Amino acid sequence: MSEQSKVDFPWINGSPAAQGGLSTQDRGLAYGDGVFETIRVSRSGPVLMSLHLERLYRGLRRLAIEIDPVLLESELASYPGFKQCGVVKIIVTRGAGGRGYSCENSAPPTRIFTSHPEPAYPSQNYDEGISVFPCATRLSSHRRLAGIKHLNRLEQVLARQEWAGQEYQEGLVLDQYGKVVEGVFSNVFVVKNKTVLTPAIEQCGVAGVMRHWLLQQFAVQGYNPVEGELTPDNFKLADERFFCNSVYGVWPVRRFEENTWPAGPVARLAQKMVSEHWCL
Amino acid sequence: MSEQSKVDFPWINGSPAAQGGLSTQDRGLAYGDGVFETIRVSRSGPVLMSLHLERLYRGLRRLAIEIDPVLLESELASYPGFKQCGVVKIIVTRGAGGRGYSCENSAPPTRIFTSHPEPAYPSQNYDEGISVFPCATRLSSHRRLAGIKHLNRLEQVLARQEWAGQEYQEGLVLDQYGKVVEGVFSNVFVVKNKTVLTPAIEQCGVAGVMRHWLLQQFAVQGYNPVEGELTPDNFKLADERFFCNSVYGVWPVRRFEENTWPAGPVARLAQKMVSEHWCL
Numbered sequence: 001m002s003e004q005s006k007v008d009f010p011w012i013n014g015s016p017a018a019q020g021g022l023s024t025q026d027r028g029l030a031y032g033d034g035v036f037e038t039i040r041v042s043r044s045g046p047v048l049m050s051l052h053l054e055r056l057y058r059g060l061r062r063l064a065i066e067i068d069p070v071l072l073e074s075e076l077a078s079y080p081g082f083k084q085c086g087v088v089k090i091i092v093t094r095g096a097g098g099r100g101y102s103c104e105n106s107a108p109p110t111r112i113f114t115s116h117p118e119p120a121y122p123s124q125n126y127d128e129g130i131s132v133f134p135c136a137t138r139l140s141s142h143r144r145l146a147g148i149k150h151l152n153r154l155e156q157v158l159a160r161q162e163w164a165g166q167e168y169q170e171g172l173v174l175d176q177y178g179k180v181v182e183g184v185f186s187n188v189f190v191v192k193n194k195t196v197l198t199p200a201i202e203q204c205g206v207a208g209v210m211r212h213w214l215l216q217q218f219a220v221q222g223y224n225p226v227e228g229e230l231t232p233d234n235f236k237l238a239d240e241r242f243f244c245n246s247v248y249g250v251w252p253v254r255r256f257e258e259n260t261w262p263a264g265p266v267a268r269l270a271q272k273m274v275s276e277h278w279c280l
Numbered sequence: 281m282s283e284q285s286k287v288d289f290p291w292i293n294g295s296p297a298a299q300g301g302l303s304t305q306d307r308g309l310a311y312g313d314g315v316f317e318t319i320r321v322s323r324s325g326p327v328l329m330s331l332h333l334e335r336l337y338r339g340l341r342r343l344a345i346e347i348d349p350v351l352l353e354s355e356l357a358s359y360p361g362f363k364q365c366g367v368v369k370i371i372v373t374r375g376a377g378g379r380g381y382s383c384e385n386s387a388p389p390t391r392i393f394t395s396h397p398e399p400a401y402p403s404q405n406y407d408e409g410i411s412v413f414p415c416a417t418r419l420s421s422h423r424r425l426a427g428i429k430h431l432n433r434l435e436q437v438l439a440r441q442e443w444a445g446q447e448y449q450e451g452l453v454l455d456q457y458g459k460v461v462e463g464v465f466s467n468v469f470v471v472k473n474k475t476v477l478t479p480a481i482e483q484c485g486v487a488g489v490m491r492h493w494l495l496q497q498f499a500v501q502g503y504n505p506v507e508g509e510l511t512p513d514n515f516k517l518a519d520e521r522f523f524c525n526s527v528y529g530v531w532p533v534r535r536f537e538e539n540t541w542p543a544g545p546v547a548r549l550a551q552k553m554v555s556e557h558w559c560l
Binding site: 007010012017018021022023024025026027028029030031032033036063064091093094100101102103104112114137138140141142144145150151152153154155156157158159160161164176184185 | 417
């Protein structure tokens with residue numbers, strides 16, 4: 001069975017979508033002109049919903065896509081995908097129309113919601129940690145697009161193509177200067193003494209909502225949370241390293257290149273904080 | 281009347297598309313995971329069709345999207361959009377499915393064709409030349425994505441947002457090192473003595489089919505065609521400068537910053553070559 005057939009409740013602009021459903025003229029398709037969010041829905045409800053919405057609005061402002069938040073949030077409030085465990089994906093595009101790249105006279109933004117089953121990641125990703133592939137694909141720099149979760153994701157698609165099969169569970173991606181940015185679909189943290197560092201997202205990369213939440217929680221727990229520069233060497237030399245996103249939570253790194261490590265205490269603390277807040 | 285309502289013959293996968301029509305799960309929407317071509321259809325038929333197809337296939341190979349060319353070209357052969365003057369847009373995406381960024385188990389590529397009226401550009405663009413806006417948006421470097429016409433076009437959308445109204449007809453876009461790459465929706469040429477230079481498309485930018493054809497024709501005409509480096513200063517100091525694409529042909533530059541120029545003889549020669557080959 002293909003992934004496609006598992007999609008529940010496809011909605012477009014507040015109503016169940018007809019088969020197919022999206023206009024061939026939508027600028028989300030034509031130019032990747034929009035943003036998205038992927039929201040875990042656990043037994044305790046949507047996870048980090050307000051942070052997801054904050055980033056969505058930040059992305060829309062950055063692209064100068066005007067949306068009525070009252071309309072969007074009333075559609076989200078009645079969306080049945082939030083009534084079951086799984087993952088809800090929200091896409092907001094600039095809508096159909098305009099003339100070429102110009103946005104003048106384009107239609108109102110398109111709101112697309114879909115609901116997907118809980119991801120079936122092996123439990124050992126969480127329990128023992130993951131094996132990380134060193135991606136050759138570099139992220140290019142573009143300050144105005146950095147941080148937001150826009151629909152131009154070919155760099156991630158190319159990076160993800162670099163490995164196949166079950167040997168690796170994530171990839172480590174560098175910027176064009178050779179510094180660590182993130183995983184292909186996660187953010188990354190390293191720990192050195194009481195400092196918990198994640199790469200600053202200024203030139204490229206996605207500012208993940210779980211990354212944001214963990215930075216706050218580590219401060220509460222007495223750690224020194226830092227957004228800064230991370231070299232591949234310091235990734236390897238740190239006391240610990242782990243990945244996170246808002247769908248799976250926290251995965252320790254078990255293997256990278258010739259190195260293997262056991263899951264460390266800060267990764268376990270992060271997992272505990274996440275599971276105490278939400279039933280992931 | 282919006283642009284959207286002027287679309288004729290929306291086809292998906294070889295058949296007329298139902299209203300709406302595209303799956304919300306298509307990777308073209310989710311990630312910009314695909315390529316496109318915009319083909320002028322003049323009274324003499326499709327313009328530069330074989331070069332458009334060559335670039336389409338090159339882009340698909342670069343993204344590792346496998347398509348059956350016999351199927352695609354048989355669909356194109358029966359597409360009614362090529363039977364009338366205007367513009368045909370072809371989009372090919374990796375299709376629906378896969379799991380996250382991974383392409384494993386994704387569906388066959390989606391082929392989307394739409395037909396649009398001839399663009400209504402003012403005739404003075406062609407006759408007197410255009411006024412060019414100096415865009416602040418820079419194109420980021422990514423060798424693997426350079427040259428192909430992929431669906432990740434947010435940089436072009438951002439650049440095009442920098443001006444509104446009728447004062448400017450194109451924008452000049454630089455790379456992150458401050459070198460000239462192209463226009464927002466065109467390629468650019470400058471002339472100095474018998475040398476006709478267009479920026480090399482190695483790190484970023486689109487390798488336009490009209491650019492390709494003009495390079496060949498200039499060689500035939502005894503000029504020295506060069507793909508090389510172009511600084512903004514050399515853009516201004518050249519004997520001539522003009523933009524081109526396969527939809528409008530060739531537009532001389534009339535104004536850029538504080539400078540104005542009359543249309544030069546090489547731009548006029550380029551326009552003549554284009555109009556002799558096709559009735560643009």
